[in-house]
Amino acid sequence: MKQTRVIAVLNQKGGVGKTTTTLNLVHGLSRKGYEVLAMDLDPQGQLTSSLGLMKRDIGGLEKALLNGTQIAEVTYPVRENLKLVPAGHGLSEIEDRSEGGSSRGMMLRNILVDIKGQYDFIIIDCPPSSGLLVVNALFAVDEVIIPMTGDYLALQGLSHLMSTLRNFEKVLGHKYKEWIVLGRFQARRKLSQEVKGKLKEYFADNMLLTEITESVLLAESPGFGKTIYEYRPSSRSAKEFESLVDDFIIGRTH
Ligand SMILES: Nc1ncnc2c1ncn2[C@@H]1O[C@H](COP(=O)(O)OP(=O)(O)O)[C@@H](O)[C@H]1O
Ligand SMILES: [Mg+2]
Numbered sequence: 658m659k660q661t662r663v664i665a666v667l668n669q670k671g672g673v674g675k676t677t678t679t680l681n682l683v684h685g686l687s688r689k690g691y692e693v694l695a696m697d698l699d700p701q702g703q704l705t706s707s708l709g710l711m712k713r714d715i716g717g718l719e720k721a722l723l724n725g726t727q728i729a730e731v732t733y734p735v736r737e738n739l740k741l742v743p744a745g746h747g748l749s750e751i752e753d754r755s756e757g758g759s760s761r762g763m764m765l766r767n768i769l770v771d772i773k774g775q776y777d778f779i780i781i782d783c784p785p786s787s788g789l790l791v792v793n794a795l796f797a798v799d800e801v802i803i804p805m806t807g808d809y810l811a812l813q814g815l816s817h818l819m820s821t822l823r824n825f826e827k828v829l830g831h832k833y834k835e836w837i838v839l840g841r842f843q844a845r846r847k848l849s850q851e852v853k854g855k856l857k858e859y860f861a862d863n864m865l866l867t868e869i870t871e872s873v874l875l876a877e878s879p880g881f882g883k884t885i886y887e888y889r890p891s892s893r894s895a896k897e898f899e900s901l902v903d904d905f906i907i908g909r910t911h
Protein backbone atom coordinates (compact mmCIF):
# COMPACT_ATOMS: atom_id res chain seq x y z
CA MET A 658 0.00 0.00 0.00
CA LYS A 659 1.33 3.41 -0.96
CA GLN A 660 0.77 6.63 0.94
CA THR A 661 -1.19 8.36 -1.80
CA ARG A 662 -1.18 12.12 -2.08
CA VAL A 663 -4.50 13.26 -3.60
CA ILE A 664 -4.43 16.71 -5.16
CA ALA A 665 -6.82 18.99 -7.05
CA VAL A 666 -5.43 21.58 -9.44
CA LEU A 667 -7.95 24.29 -8.95
CA ASN A 668 -8.83 27.88 -9.77
CA GLN A 669 -12.31 29.03 -10.70
CA LYS A 670 -10.76 31.32 -13.30
CA GLY A 671 -10.08 29.88 -16.76
CA GLY A 672 -6.82 30.29 -18.63
CA VAL A 673 -4.59 30.51 -15.55
CA GLY A 674 -2.62 27.36 -16.35
CA LYS A 675 -4.42 24.58 -14.49
CA THR A 676 -4.20 22.12 -17.35
CA THR A 677 -0.67 23.11 -18.32
CA THR A 678 0.45 22.67 -14.72
CA THR A 679 -1.34 19.33 -14.34
CA LEU A 680 0.05 18.00 -17.62
CA ASN A 681 3.67 18.75 -16.87
CA LEU A 682 3.44 17.95 -13.19
CA VAL A 683 1.96 14.47 -13.66
CA HIS A 684 4.48 13.57 -16.35
CA GLY A 685 7.32 15.11 -14.35
CA LEU A 686 6.42 12.97 -11.35
CA SER A 687 6.02 9.79 -13.39
CA ARG A 688 9.40 10.39 -15.04
CA LYS A 689 10.93 10.28 -11.60
CA GLY A 690 9.48 6.82 -11.09
CA TYR A 691 6.40 7.69 -9.07
CA GLU A 692 3.16 5.92 -9.90
CA VAL A 693 0.76 8.66 -10.96
CA LEU A 694 -2.92 8.78 -11.84
CA ALA A 695 -4.17 11.89 -13.62
CA MET A 696 -7.90 12.59 -13.72
CA ASP A 697 -9.50 14.96 -16.19
CA LEU A 698 -12.44 16.53 -14.39
CA ASP A 699 -12.92 19.28 -16.98
CA PRO A 700 -15.64 18.44 -19.54
CA GLN A 701 -13.55 20.28 -22.14
CA GLY A 702 -11.12 17.36 -21.90
CA GLN A 703 -7.99 19.37 -22.55
CA LEU A 704 -5.78 17.34 -20.23
CA THR A 705 -6.96 14.24 -22.05
CA SER A 706 -6.06 15.57 -25.49
CA SER A 707 -2.84 17.20 -24.25
CA LEU A 708 -1.65 13.76 -23.16
CA GLY A 709 -2.36 12.53 -26.66
CA LEU A 710 -5.47 10.51 -25.89
CA MET A 711 -7.77 11.50 -28.72
CA LYS A 712 -10.54 8.93 -28.40
CA ARG A 713 -12.70 10.73 -25.88
CA ASP A 714 -15.69 8.67 -26.95
CA ILE A 715 -14.15 5.63 -25.25
CA GLY A 716 -15.68 7.01 -22.07
CA GLY A 717 -14.09 8.30 -18.94
CA LEU A 718 -14.68 9.71 -15.53
CA GLU A 719 -18.41 10.31 -16.12
CA LYS A 720 -18.99 6.56 -16.41
CA ALA A 721 -17.40 5.91 -13.05
CA LEU A 722 -19.24 8.81 -11.44
CA LEU A 723 -22.68 8.17 -12.89
CA ASN A 724 -22.96 4.59 -14.10
CA GLY A 725 -21.02 2.82 -11.39
CA THR A 726 -18.43 1.61 -13.91
CA GLN A 727 -15.27 0.37 -12.17
CA ILE A 728 -12.67 3.12 -12.28
CA ALA A 729 -10.11 0.61 -13.61
CA GLU A 730 -12.25 0.19 -16.73
CA VAL A 731 -11.83 3.85 -17.63
CA THR A 732 -8.18 4.14 -16.60
CA TYR A 733 -5.73 4.21 -19.52
CA PRO A 734 -1.94 4.01 -19.50
CA VAL A 735 -0.60 7.10 -21.26
CA ARG A 736 3.09 7.07 -20.32
CA GLU A 737 5.39 4.88 -18.25
CA ASN A 738 4.13 5.07 -14.63
CA LEU A 739 1.36 7.46 -15.70
CA LYS A 740 -2.30 6.58 -16.13
CA LEU A 741 -5.22 8.79 -17.06
CA VAL A 742 -8.92 8.77 -16.39
CA PRO A 743 -10.08 10.89 -19.32
CA ALA A 744 -13.01 13.27 -19.52
CA GLY A 745 -15.51 11.50 -21.73
CA HIS A 746 -18.61 12.93 -23.29
CA GLY A 747 -21.31 13.42 -20.71
CA LEU A 748 -19.09 14.69 -17.92
CA SER A 749 -20.65 18.13 -18.29
CA GLU A 750 -24.03 16.72 -17.34
CA ILE A 751 -22.80 16.16 -13.81
CA GLU A 752 -22.08 19.86 -13.40
CA ASP A 753 -25.72 20.85 -12.97
CA ARG A 754 -27.19 17.70 -11.52
CA SER A 755 -29.69 18.41 -8.82
CA GLU A 756 -30.85 14.93 -7.72
CA GLY A 757 -28.95 12.79 -5.25
CA GLY A 758 -29.00 15.04 -2.19
CA SER A 759 -25.82 15.63 -0.24
CA SER A 760 -24.19 12.43 -1.52
CA ARG A 761 -23.84 13.92 -4.98
CA GLY A 762 -20.81 15.83 -3.78
CA MET A 763 -19.17 12.60 -2.57
CA MET A 764 -19.16 10.63 -5.83
CA LEU A 765 -15.48 11.17 -6.59
CA ARG A 766 -14.41 10.64 -3.00
CA ASN A 767 -16.23 7.29 -2.94
CA ILE A 768 -14.51 6.18 -6.14
CA LEU A 769 -11.07 7.07 -4.86
CA VAL A 770 -11.47 4.92 -1.76
CA ASP A 771 -11.00 1.85 -3.97
CA ILE A 772 -7.79 2.99 -5.62
CA LYS A 773 -6.03 4.99 -2.92
CA GLY A 774 -2.89 3.09 -2.04
CA GLN A 775 -2.18 2.04 -5.63
CA TYR A 776 -0.56 5.34 -6.60
CA ASP A 777 1.94 7.78 -5.16
CA PHE A 778 -0.05 10.68 -6.58
CA ILE A 779 -3.60 11.15 -7.81
CA ILE A 780 -3.88 14.55 -9.48
CA ILE A 781 -7.17 16.03 -10.67
CA ASP A 782 -7.40 18.78 -13.29
CA CYS A 783 -10.49 20.81 -12.40
CA PRO A 784 -12.81 22.84 -14.65
CA PRO A 785 -12.91 26.65 -14.34
CA SER A 786 -16.12 26.75 -12.32
CA SER A 787 -17.43 26.22 -8.85
CA GLY A 788 -20.14 23.71 -9.74
CA LEU A 789 -20.70 20.14 -8.65
CA LEU A 790 -17.58 18.78 -10.33
CA VAL A 791 -15.35 21.04 -8.28
CA VAL A 792 -17.36 20.26 -5.14
CA ASN A 793 -16.62 16.59 -5.79
CA ALA A 794 -12.93 17.37 -6.14
CA LEU A 795 -12.85 19.35 -2.91
CA PHE A 796 -14.46 16.53 -0.95
CA ALA A 797 -11.99 14.04 -2.40
CA VAL A 798 -8.59 15.68 -1.96
CA ASP A 799 -6.15 16.56 0.82
CA GLU A 800 -4.13 19.07 -1.18
CA VAL A 801 -4.89 21.87 -3.61
CA ILE A 802 -2.58 23.37 -6.20
CA ILE A 803 -3.68 26.85 -7.24
CA PRO A 804 -2.11 28.15 -10.47
CA MET A 805 -2.01 31.95 -10.50
CA THR A 806 -1.34 34.53 -13.15
CA GLY A 807 0.29 37.85 -12.43
CA ASP A 808 -2.66 40.23 -12.43
CA TYR A 809 -4.89 41.88 -9.85
CA LEU A 810 -8.10 40.10 -10.81
CA ALA A 811 -6.29 36.87 -10.10
CA LEU A 812 -5.49 38.13 -6.60
CA GLN A 813 -9.15 38.93 -5.98
CA GLY A 814 -10.10 35.50 -7.24
CA LEU A 815 -7.59 33.95 -4.86
CA SER A 816 -9.12 35.45 -1.73
CA HIS A 817 -12.52 34.18 -2.86
CA LEU A 818 -11.05 30.73 -3.47
CA MET A 819 -9.34 30.71 -0.07
CA SER A 820 -12.61 31.43 1.71
CA THR A 821 -14.29 28.62 -0.24
CA LEU A 822 -11.51 26.29 0.92
CA ARG A 823 -11.99 27.40 4.55
CA ASN A 824 -15.71 26.54 4.28
CA PHE A 825 -14.98 23.08 2.92
CA GLU A 826 -12.43 22.51 5.68
CA LYS A 827 -15.14 23.12 8.27
CA VAL A 828 -17.37 20.48 6.71
CA LEU A 829 -14.52 18.01 6.18
CA GLY A 830 -12.96 18.51 9.58
CA HIS A 831 -9.42 18.65 8.22
CA LYS A 832 -7.21 21.27 6.65
CA TYR A 833 -5.95 21.25 3.08
CA LYS A 834 -2.37 21.68 2.13
CA GLU A 835 -2.41 24.54 -0.36
CA TRP A 836 0.22 25.21 -2.97
CA ILE A 837 0.27 28.32 -5.13
CA VAL A 838 2.07 28.12 -8.47
CA LEU A 839 2.95 31.32 -10.24
CA GLY A 840 2.51 30.39 -13.89
CA ARG A 841 2.60 32.45 -17.06
CA PHE A 842 5.14 34.62 -15.27
CA GLN A 843 6.72 37.57 -17.05
CA ALA A 844 9.72 38.65 -15.02
CA ARG A 845 10.10 41.96 -16.84
CA ARG A 846 6.51 42.99 -16.30
CA LYS A 847 6.08 45.30 -13.35
CA LEU A 848 2.63 43.96 -12.60
CA SER A 849 3.88 40.36 -12.50
CA GLN A 850 6.52 41.38 -9.97
CA GLU A 851 3.97 43.28 -7.89
CA VAL A 852 1.56 40.38 -7.77
CA LYS A 853 4.42 38.05 -6.86
CA GLY A 854 5.37 40.44 -4.07
CA LYS A 855 1.84 40.50 -2.69
CA LEU A 856 1.57 36.74 -2.83
CA LYS A 857 4.87 36.36 -1.00
CA GLU A 858 3.66 38.79 1.65
CA TYR A 859 0.55 36.77 2.44
CA PHE A 860 1.24 33.25 1.22
CA ALA A 861 5.02 32.72 1.33
CA ASP A 862 4.63 29.32 3.00
CA ASN A 863 2.24 28.17 0.30
CA MET A 864 4.05 29.50 -2.74
CA LEU A 865 6.14 26.90 -4.51
CA LEU A 866 9.58 28.31 -5.14
CA THR A 867 9.81 27.93 -8.91
CA GLU A 868 7.73 30.15 -11.14
CA ILE A 869 6.77 29.10 -14.65
CA THR A 870 7.68 31.71 -17.23
CA GLU A 871 5.30 32.58 -20.06
CA SER A 872 6.57 30.63 -23.04
CA VAL A 873 5.07 29.78 -26.38
CA LEU A 874 6.50 26.26 -26.10
CA LEU A 875 4.11 25.49 -23.25
CA ALA A 876 1.20 26.66 -25.38
CA GLU A 877 2.37 24.63 -28.39
CA SER A 878 3.12 21.24 -26.87
CA PRO A 879 -0.51 20.17 -26.15
CA GLY A 880 -1.33 20.51 -29.84
CA PHE A 881 1.12 17.67 -30.46
CA GLY A 882 -0.18 15.58 -27.58
CA LYS A 883 3.16 16.08 -25.85
CA THR A 884 4.37 17.30 -22.51
CA ILE A 885 7.17 19.86 -22.38
CA TYR A 886 9.75 17.15 -21.60
CA GLU A 887 8.88 15.46 -24.88
CA TYR A 888 8.33 18.58 -26.96
CA ARG A 889 11.43 20.56 -25.94
CA PRO A 890 13.38 18.61 -23.31
CA SER A 891 16.22 21.11 -23.03
CA SER A 892 14.07 24.25 -22.92
CA ARG A 893 13.88 26.66 -20.03
CA SER A 894 10.22 25.65 -19.59
CA ALA A 895 11.14 21.97 -19.19
CA LYS A 896 13.78 22.90 -16.60
CA GLU A 897 11.33 25.11 -14.73
CA PHE A 898 8.77 22.34 -14.57
CA GLU A 899 11.41 19.82 -13.43
CA SER A 900 12.29 22.21 -10.65
CA LEU A 901 8.62 22.79 -9.79
CA VAL A 902 8.12 19.03 -9.55
CA ASP A 903 10.93 18.88 -6.98
CA ASP A 904 9.39 21.82 -5.08
CA PHE A 905 6.12 19.95 -4.95
CA ILE A 906 7.63 16.63 -3.83
CA ILE A 907 9.47 18.15 -0.89
CA GLY A 908 7.17 21.11 -0.20
CA ARG A 909 9.79 23.74 -1.06
CA THR A 910 8.22 27.19 -0.75
CA HIS A 911 9.34 30.82 -0.53
N1 LIG B 1 3.50 29.50 -18.95
C1 LIG B 1 2.75 29.59 -20.07
N2 LIG B 1 3.25 30.20 -21.16
C2 LIG B 1 2.52 30.32 -22.29
N3 LIG B 1 1.29 29.87 -22.43
C3 LIG B 1 0.72 29.24 -21.39
C4 LIG B 1 1.41 29.06 -20.15
N4 LIG B 1 0.60 28.42 -19.30
C5 LIG B 1 -0.55 28.20 -19.98
N5 LIG B 1 -0.48 28.70 -21.23
C6 LIG B 1 -1.53 28.69 -22.27
O1 LIG B 1 -2.61 29.47 -21.82
C7 LIG B 1 -3.83 28.87 -22.13
C8 LIG B 1 -4.58 28.54 -20.84
O2 LIG B 1 -3.81 27.60 -20.10
P1 LIG B 1 -4.50 26.33 -19.43
O3 LIG B 1 -3.42 25.53 -18.81
O4 LIG B 1 -5.37 25.64 -20.43
O5 LIG B 1 -5.38 27.04 -18.34
P2 LIG B 1 -6.66 26.52 -17.54
O6 LIG B 1 -6.60 25.03 -17.51
O7 LIG B 1 -6.54 27.15 -16.20
O8 LIG B 1 -7.87 27.03 -18.28
C9 LIG B 1 -3.51 27.63 -22.95
O9 LIG B 1 -3.57 27.96 -24.30
C10 LIG B 1 -2.09 27.32 -22.54
O10 LIG B 1 -1.40 26.65 -23.55
MG1 LIG C 1 -7.96 23.60 -18.08
